[in-house]
Amino acid sequence: MSAPLFLLDAGSLQQAAVGAALVLDGPEGRHAATVRRIGPGERVDVADGSGLVARCTVTAAHDGVLDLRVDVLDDVPEPDPRLVLVQALAKGDRDELAVEAATELGVDEVLPWQAARSVVVWRGDRGTKAHRKWQQVVRAAAKQSRRPRVPVVGELVTAGGLRARLEQAALAVVLHEDAERPLAALDLPARGEVLLVVGPEGGVSPSELDELVAAGAVAARLGPEVLRSSTAGPAALAVLSARTRWA
Incomplete structure (x- = not known):
C-alpha cells in the first residue's frame, strides 16, 4: 500500500x-x-x-x-499531453462531483464554463465562493488520490474565452451524443493540450456546438449511453488516460 x-x-x-x-x-x-x-x-x-x-x-x-x-x-514532471476538462456549470453538486472524479482520474486543469444551457450562474460573491469551492474539491481529491500535482482551477469562461482556449489546444473535443466519431478512435497528440468540453444537464446547444467546431473542436461521443454532466467528463478522462498514461 x-x-x-x-x-x-x-x-x-x-x-x-x-x-x-x-x-x-x-x-x-x-x-x-x-x-x-x-x-x-x-x-x-x-x-x-x-x-x-x-x-x-x-x-x-x-x-x-x-x-x-x-x-x-x-x-514528478507535468504529464504531456496535458488534459484539460472544460466543465459546464450544473445544478446541485453535479459539477463538483465531475471535478472531484476528474481530479482522481488525472486531469491537469479544470475550466468552469458558463454554457448557454447552464441553470447555475456564477456572479459576484456567489461566483467567488463557487470557484473557491471547486479549488477545495480539487485539492482534497488530489490528496486522496496521492497526486503530487494539484490541478489548476481556471477562471470562469464564457463563449469567447472558451473559443480562445480551443484555438490554442493541440486537440479539442466536445462530447455530444449525436456525434458520429467515438472518442476512443480519435488520434491523440503526443504533446500539447487536450481540451475536453462537457455540457450541462441540457447538453451543448446546437449553436454552441457549431461555434466550437468552427473554432477547431471535434465532436465525439463516448458510447451509446447518454451520461450525466457529472459522469461524462470523468468517463472521457478515463478513456484518454488509458491511452496516454496508464499503459
Missing part, C-alpha cells in the same frame, strides 16, 4: 533536501498525527502541489505535529 500523502502550501519544498528534517503541522499535521494517529517509523509522503514530493519517515509525533526525515525527494 502506498504511503499517505499530505499537502503543504505551494513552494514549501523548494529548499528541501534528502536527510533534512521537516515538520508537518497545521491542518495537515493534525490530520496525520491526531486523526490518523501516524507515529514514529511510519512512512508518509509530503507534496507542495507543484510536483515535488518528499518521501519521509516519521521520527516523532506530538499533539497535531509530525517530525519527519526526508528519505527521497522526487520531482
Whole structure:
C-alpha cells in the first residue's frame, strides 16, 4: 500500500533536501498525527502541489505535529499531453462531483464554463465562493488520490474565452451524443493540450456546438449511453488516460 500523502502550501519544498528534517503541522499535521494517529517509523509522503514530493519517515509525533526525515525527494514532471476538462456549470453538486472524479482520474486543469444551457450562474460573491469551492474539491481529491500535482482551477469562461482556449489546444473535443466519431478512435497528440468540453444537464446547444467546431473542436461521443454532466467528463478522462498514461 502506498504511503499517505499530505499537502503543504505551494513552494514549501523548494529548499528541501534528502536527510533534512521537516515538520508537518497545521491542518495537515493534525490530520496525520491526531486523526490518523501516524507515529514514529511510519512512512508518509509530503507534496507542495507543484510536483515535488518528499518521501519521509516519521521520527516523532506530538499533539497535531509530525517530525519527519526526508528519505527521497522526487520531482514528478507535468504529464504531456496535458488534459484539460472544460466543465459546464450544473445544478446541485453535479459539477463538483465531475471535478472531484476528474481530479482522481488525472486531469491537469479544470475550466468552469458558463454554457448557454447552464441553470447555475456564477456572479459576484456567489461566483467567488463557487470557484473557491471547486479549488477545495480539487485539492482534497488530489490528496486522496496521492497526486503530487494539484490541478489548476481556471477562471470562469464564457463563449469567447472558451473559443480562445480551443484555438490554442493541440486537440479539442466536445462530447455530444449525436456525434458520429467515438472518442476512443480519435488520434491523440503526443504533446500539447487536450481540451475536453462537457455540457450541462441540457447538453451543448446546437449553436454552441457549431461555434466550437468552427473554432477547431471535434465532436465525439463516448458510447451509446447518454451520461450525466457529472459522469461524462470523468468517463472521457478515463478513456484518454488509458491511452496516454496508464499503459
